[in-house]
Amino acid sequence: MSEGHDDHGHGKQGFVSTYLFSFDHKMIGKQYLTLAMMMALVGGILAMLIRLQLGWPGTLWPSLETFFPTGMASGVMTPEFYVMLFTMHGTIMVFFVLSLAPVSGFGNFLIPLQIGARDMAFPFLNMLSFWTVLPGAIIILISFLVEGGAAASGWTAYPPLSAIRSAIPGSGAGQTLWIVGMVFFIASFTMGGLNFVVTILNLRTKGMKMMRLPLTTWAQFVVGVLGLLSFPALAAGAILLLFDRGLGTSFFLPAGIYIGDQLFAHEGGTPLLWQHLFWFLGHPEVYIIMLPAMGFASDIIATFSRRPIFGYRSMVYAIIAIGILSFLVWGHHMFVSGMSPFLGSVFVMTTLAIAIPSAVKTFNWLSTLWKAKIRFTTPMLFALGIVSLFVTGGLTGLFLGTNATDIQLHDTYFVVAHFHFIMAGAGLFGALAAVYYWFPKMFGRFMNEGLGKIHFWLTFLAYYGTFFPMHYLGIAGMMRRIYDPNTYDYLKPLQPVNTFITVSAFILGAAQLIFVANYFWSMAKGRKCAESNPWESNGLEWSAPSPPGHGNWEGEIPEVHRWPYDYNNPDEDREFTPQWQPARVKARG
């Protein structure tokens, strides 16, 4: 299993094998993080353009014509450009940012370090997974340049819009490239999931029992399983969609479709099949994004509270329960889709059941803060932000998971608000918290704390300013995905809310540039971190040098003697007792 590691030894390696085709899980993790950051810049610019249109619909922005000669022809955004913007914003952010950074980025970097392994179980597969997702990302980006533009059927790609070329301009080459890009992404993510599961099950160091794993690794373990089981459904769906588009099959297309004075020859399929396949992935995907963030929050909150995580066992069970339930709730996206109302009722029960383990996690975090001695470092502020966003986003899930109230709120901005708090918020704040926290381990330097604090405050306040008012829009009946809400008389009074949201979004976007600058500046010039354990933390990763060399530990891999949350253990003489410290030979009590 460890064939990749020993084969090429610990000697000095060339540029190509160190930075490009590296087998080292740490370098691969960094490659994923860098890719995710680049994609986040693109996805973020798309979001800014969406907000520009909604903040001041129909306003002329002549200077933007230079950058988007067709989409902003003579300075006015076209409806087709707007539809592409939100389609690609969703696709890029959900898959290429919020999945890549916390899962592929930090999963790869942290798992071997946290479990005491020299590398992932399949280093070659790991390298391959990165070099599979990279072409996927490039294909997705190139799709903006093809005739007709990028995909424009929403990130959910519902057929017939995504299946019939004449249904919308982006349904040409752009949609084909979207599907191909997604297939690359799925292939990569499946390789990653396999590596996660096998590594965690088989390569733990001596003494690292499953119930001694940090919650971050527990989350990554369940995420690996979710990815392996759910993504193939979307891969199948995407390939069937390709067939419907190009080979005349009818998996998702019924008889009688009439577009542009043309009656199509398809018969026998149904668009609802796509929705089932898409959401069978789509809902576990939400937890693929959220669970790692919940793991980071747990580890970071424990460290900077100087408290053991409260209810470790119930945290683990909650992660597993959320993982299992996430496969049984996909139908709540389809309450008003035309799916059987009886089936809808079943999905209400499973959906609201998932609120129970979620609430358990929240109460455990709060209890961890009880009688704590909090150190408000930047990663801690972001971790506390996750808890706040998670509470807000979790509670609005009650309205949408209950089918009777979902009727009114479905496909309105209430949904947009909900998932930006629960999924995007957790994913973004989780990734940022993780970067600030593990940066010394990754690069042997600290990020600038002052810039980090400014970044946090702008991000936290602007995040609420951007996404909370979207609840009001949704309650007042504003639909998603509309180019100009002022088309409707009843939505016109909401324009000030939309303008406020746009201003907040611009602040939120600008704040991220501070982070990017801090990240690259600190990598080269940040305060040096000489110690291996700068935060006085207990996880095994803090026993390795900062940054760890190839193989992670210079000598033997340390043995693990305890759980990773021994802060202020009264039986020990120090405020923190790392996992690798042997139990003191002394009678208890």
Next chain:
Amino acid sequence: MAEEEKVRPYVSHGTAMALSIWGIVLVSVVFFFVYGLPDLASDRSSQDTLYYVILAISGVAYIIVQLILGTFIFRFRHRDDAAGSYWHDSHRLEVGWTLGTAAVLVPIVVSGLVIWGDVKASTDVPPDAIVIEAVGAQFQWDFRYPGPDGAIGGFQPELYSLENPLGIDETDPASADDFVRTNQLVLPVDRVAHLRLRSKDVQHAFFLPNFRVKQDLVPGMETSVTFTPIKTGEYEIACAELCGLGHYRMRAFLTVMSASDYDAWLAEQAAQN
């Protein structure tokens, strides 16, 4: 970590975090009293009642949990005298809040299912209901009325053309007196309306914000909605499912009339036919 940071680790940020969370709770709750659901014009008040019940429950939970979060952050932001506590398990507490959460959720689920059952029991359309066919297409709504015979004729996709956009089967005797109004739906007040929804091209969603009605139109299958208008007036109909470039302007109007006005309107339409 530098020495002075270990002693007073950014305490002011703890205070600021607590104040921010409290402030966010205050401001965000106030605006729920400013922005609300559109005025209700249908018999679906039970959906609104459940909405307000969930709003109350989740609102209380939101306020309490965020306040506790802020309070703990403030209270435990720094303590010169004490170390962090080692307390990390309480079977009683954990069972308590697990069951407590479940106990709050059960009534929501049950009432949700009951209301859903009422709204979706479209097989129980009463015989005096007005049945209308609503056809969605990029980017307009067509409403086909049954005419004096009370029956809507059939349609064939093969008959779709620019002259016969709904593919109406003229050989069907029921079609003879049907009439179609584009982007204009008219209904009488206080009478059950049953709309049979079909799409000619892609998916759409029939959304009546004031009536708490939303239902996707799916090519290849018929869906339906049943509701009763309770107020006369003019209302907007929206498309709520992305259907193409013109999705944002796939707008129509619903006029709810008194019973006598409606009969007069029907007679006028029949005369024109």
